[in-house]
Amino acid sequence: MARSVPLPPVAESEPRARPQNLILNLLGIYFPDAEGWLSSRSIVDVLADAGHGEPATRATLARMVRRGLVFRRVDGRRTLFALTPEARGIVEDGRRLVWERDPVNRTWDGSWTSLAFSMPESFQRQRHELRTRLSRAGFGAVRAGLWISPHDVDLDRVLDGLDLAEHIIVMRGVPSPPTTPEVVVAQAFDLDAVAIRYERFLDRWADVGRAHPASSEILMTNHLLRRARHDPRLPVEFLPENWPAETAARLYRTRYAEWHERARQDLLAEPV
Template sequence: MDVVQPAVSRRRELGDASARSLLMTMLGEYVLPRGEPVWTSVLVDALAVFGVEEKSARQALARTAAEGWLAPERLGRRVRWALTPPGRRLLTEGAERIYDVGGECAWDGTWLVVLVSVPEARRDLRHRVRTRLSWAGFGSPEPGVWITPHAAREAEALGVLKELGLADDALSFTATHGALGSEAAMVTRAWDLSELAERYAAFIDAFTRPHPADGDAVLHAQTMLVHEWRRFPFLDPRLPAKLLPADWSGASAAALFHDRHAEWSPAALRRWAELTARHEPE
């Protein structure tokens, strides 16, 4: 059978943090659409397909529950897990972002600019600002300056800054690029598109060749396809074609993702249903 060898290393794949990340991928891809609780044994067996040991699988479940995304329900000696409302919301929003990456982006030349200052000493807060605004598609050409060609994301930025207690001192405005400097240079300073292109090329290389033939193989392939692709909403700002390099690899990677997902999804869902049925009480 064909086994996908993704960019992530085998050693990292087996770690506790990666077990939790794989668990989140499975919850979004298989548990969320079914809308039903899932037994611990199903998740443990599914993670075992990736070489995750039972102890790491159970630790991943415990951490995910502690973060508020899963709620346990004990039935006799067995436990099953249901997505909490915040968990469903998180995974639904994540799925929307995942499947939107690589789509066409119309643009009228308007930039949204957000100015937000965080003291150097508050490194944790600076990291949270960077993480949250990057997820929203913003780039930072200069410290404290965040830009995006998606002016409609102002409300999202406002929500992030309110949550972090920074909205009162922040500023936002829309503008077009002026005569000083070049728009291309500004984009290069705000986003590392060369590294992103390399990641897209690695994704294409990993998922062009596999043709999984049986249940576990297709479950592995589909899960890793989504698992690797779900990194890109954090990395890809979805810039308009005008701002991207020629022969942008992101378009080819997106086409491959959607083709493979449509091809493998029915068999992967059947395999998940088989695992679920196997662990149902008699």
Template structure:
């Protein structure tokens, strides 16, 4: 069973009117192995933090969201577009490496640490101290992150087709050297295992509303967990039979079945993944 934090579960059940039905919340939480006490404590913390307002008591209560921030399960459309375009062979690599170098004074070490985190989040890899690389044209995003940290003056951008580290110069070997591809692949293998099992359940049919919600949330959580650390390297830089392609296809097939009988008032999670399925089905093979 996919392990999901209770806070994340609450986030996943927010509907278009910014409410969470607590009866639904307790029912899905129970299927995921969470106790009622766990749910009550989470609701108490979320309301104390000001993220939700509770109306009513117990399972008949309604939580009303006070936040307009992007939900933890809401897919990043730009990220997904690149992901599935690469899977379909529509985004070939041009062989160009994009590098960012920086030398930030010690007095700005906290901002420097935040910049490093941002570069990793954007799919970059450290080549050596103060030098990061990506196969993607990430300059716009890096400038945005560095500008927010007031570090743009400390950055240098360059591109090259001739890159080596030590004796390693083949792009496949460089990618294996710089990015944790083994760990990313293992994450996709776990996602594929879950999606294979849930696809069989969905294909068999007969699942109730609570069961369908549970499957949807498990899939969304596992998809997020597998894709967030993925730098989305072009296929030219990945080992043959990269498990990410198969896992993402299985998830898309699961969501096609989940969305086949959509109900009014369902959580926004369903609308978000409807966009994912639309993106995939509009991408030619």
């Protein structure tokens, strides 16, 4: 594989992609099944093109083995890695976000899921974890302790392991006058911030010129997933025209078609 191909610059405000996320993307995109093994040399080379040095990549691989995210085996002079079932589940969640979920909600039934919580001060850790999970599940905070989502959310999954049943109230319904859905959306969701994140994705990947396909694809996937996982995916009637999430999804598919097969063939042809 060719090395040291310049990649699109990252905005100063954009967090650097973590090596673990890039390794998950690399193995998940090109070798998602249980028989998909890739050498440490290829992983190191691809992540080098993505801006991570060999020591950091090898240390990350060792941590991922300990955490049960990748399997490791030795084949002659090569050390090979593959995703564990747990890691394949993580990758599959991301694949559904990128490929199966419509960037906007076109099938909304008009109902909202609301979750209110009140817990003791000693529950600081649980409070922080709950807010993080709610945000990732597409909820927005109307005010302190009251979160809403236009989706019929699987809250068993969101709340799993937090042991907060006594401290929350969940309901599903519609706002009543004088409250309107438009007021709820304006208070709970920062659409400008969501749009800016997608516009940065478009700025980075719309014109990439010459690029190494594997490192570009895993970085692009990581970049889009960060947006998709923090996008409340509001009903289309609350979104402005030309919502950039749809443009970002189309651009991702275009770049995928350009890069994916070439990258896969490069990886399959790795030297022994």
